[in-house]
Amino acid sequence: MPDAPDISRRAVLKQLALAVTAAGSGAFNLEAARVVHALVGEERQAGGYIPKLLTGEEFATVSRLAELIVPADQGGGSGVDAGAPEFIDLLCSQNDDLAELYQTGLAWVDETMLDRTDARFVEATPDEQTALLDGLVEAEERRRGSLRRGVLFFDWVRRMTVDAYYTSPIGIADVGYQGNAVLSEFEVSREALNFVNYRIGQLDELENSGGESEEDEPDEDEPEVDAR
């Protein structure tokens, strides 16, 4: 992702407007658009986000969950850095069913932690917090146990945190997507070509090495109506 350069927001907007006007044909300055977006995001952070639906305590719990589900590491920031709590709160504010799911789920998280530690989730130690999440993953796999009541909520908060992260500039950079660019010709990089040709040379060994099918659902990308 581009570092926000040390220039004023006004200058960038002006540059963007010029780029749009000059392009005319439909291309525009993607880099400038991204810089503007980054600046807008910084402003929002500087001003502090005011939750639209969740209470301050609920928002703090969602934030801690988002940090645990997608933690910062050398490859990228956390779910919080990617705006997952804001994303969740915004959609909850627009959807009563989703709001109830989160409010009930967050209350369950606190009650469960209180039963275990006499502390609410955000006040518990990191080890206690991850112990609860480990228990939820185990309950999800085994589909039983006392924590199974929290599995549905956990799946939702994980799903939406993951979506928020990988649709953010830092998540997109984390997996290394290089597209959404304007090219004059399409070509596969020499490194990728060498790699795939090496794999093609291994087809005899690769054949049937994949084993059993995975019966879980495939990723649901942007529905590919345009591929029909």
Place this chain on the structure above:
Amino acid sequence: MARSAAIQPTSETHDVVVIGSGAGGGTVAHVLTGLGVRVTLLEAGPMLDPMRDFKEHQWPYDADHRGALEGGARYFSPVPRTHFSAWSGGWELDGEPFTVDRGSEFQWFRSRVVGGRTNHYGRMSFRFADYDFKPYDRDGLGENWPITYPEIAPYYEKAETLIGVTGTFEGIRSAPDGVFQAPPPPKAHELLIQAASERLNIPCIPNRRAVLTRPLNGRPACHYCGQCGRGCQGGANYSSSQTQIFPALETGLLQIVDQAMVREIVTDGNGKATEVIYIDKRTGTERRIRCRVLVLAASACESARILLNSKNEEFPDGVANSSGVVGRNLMDTVGYGLSARVPALEGMPRYNSDGAGGAHLYMPWWRWEEQEALGFPRGYHIEMGGGYGMPGIGSFGRVARAAGYGAALKAQARKEYGTRISFEGRGEMIPNDDCYCEIDSDVVDRWDIPVLKFHFKWSDYERDQAKHMAETFHALIDTMGGIASAPRARDASGISVGGSIIHEVGTVRMGDDPETSALNSFCQTHDVENLFVCDGASFVGNPDKNPTLTINALAWRASEYLAEEMRRGNV
């Protein structure tokens, strides 16, 4: 963008009124205005402004909901919904229901905007094979077309020359060569798929898509952002709006009446269509427009709906429906999809694999000489997906569920990103008596226009074909050492829902016999000589080739015929 004022009630007679602005209506408007004929185009949706309406180059984070839609609606929708595509419609339209008979399954995708579904479609542009026009002669199923490959070939050529189609000369009978632009080179994962297909003796050749790789008629070449489904602001891919309708507006001979929802065609009691009654959606008021010639191109099912809703003393079963075939013969493409994770792609150095907005290779049908040994009639082609797509809502949902949470989740996402490939079979359906649409006498839309009721059932022909697709895809995946996302099919439960491939055709079919068909080979109705149907409704069969290019070619041929008949004073 030029926008005409709504037509005022007047006695003015318009030379040619065209209903619908997709592949069929766009072609008619372009060809007729090119021949000096005045055209008035009625479109049920709004005028299109690509610079304003297309979300090309936007990032998911440019929307606060990231593409999940307001309130996360996409998470709760039983049918795919997306924020970025240039649909102007979708699987469900507010106030415009349709019904499906008990025991049937059917989906209907409608796009209400100038250009219709061509603004976002897949741009697969395949000619039908010579044998596709005479299927009954091959296997005794379905009906022959009243047209031969040599008769339509010049119009395929004209359409390809205008819209621009990539491809290479292959000499494969099931996939006739055409006028081609150079295709983009294969993507990296496609090279692995191609190597696997070669081992299985399945041809895997450069794709044929209506995406320019060289500038053409003022349209720029593709800039490889891979977002054809969002609409292309520069018009490097084919859409009837940008390639045909906007240039036709430049002639001064085309007038567009948008937001015009057609209710009914009026005839004069002497076998002539004289008027169209439509609702001006801006005001909700009913309006009439007089015509010398009327061309229906509202999409196969919508055109059938308009004809069936146009009942009068002269045509008690609907205008141009003395044969009773209007609404019958409904077909979609047989679809079956299978994806796989390919560990052999893990660790590949990242590159920008967006390309020309779709696969750069495909597999045409390869067993047309062995039909009897296969156990099912006709055939299919194989489309493919894969590469490092722009992450979106749901892209890493499966990874997340598999990896739990935390550092392991992120590591797994990095490892698996770009390793998933997919195959989509697109096969030919045999028309059957259980598949048709009719007017539902109990339900109307928000303008009080009776809606369609769909009846649709696959037969064993399609189910057996889908099973064959599944076997082929598993074989391809096994050859690459991939891990399929579904087990080997014991039945055809993975077959697509009727209508979901968005290739619905056949509901006003052409033929030589007015007893068993509604149109002649020039898309002119047998009953009403100044009424034409120029969308996919005219199709007699639905070969495995995606229908748009053939809609273009048939509409082009019909338009030249119509212009000549008008010049001679015959219509």
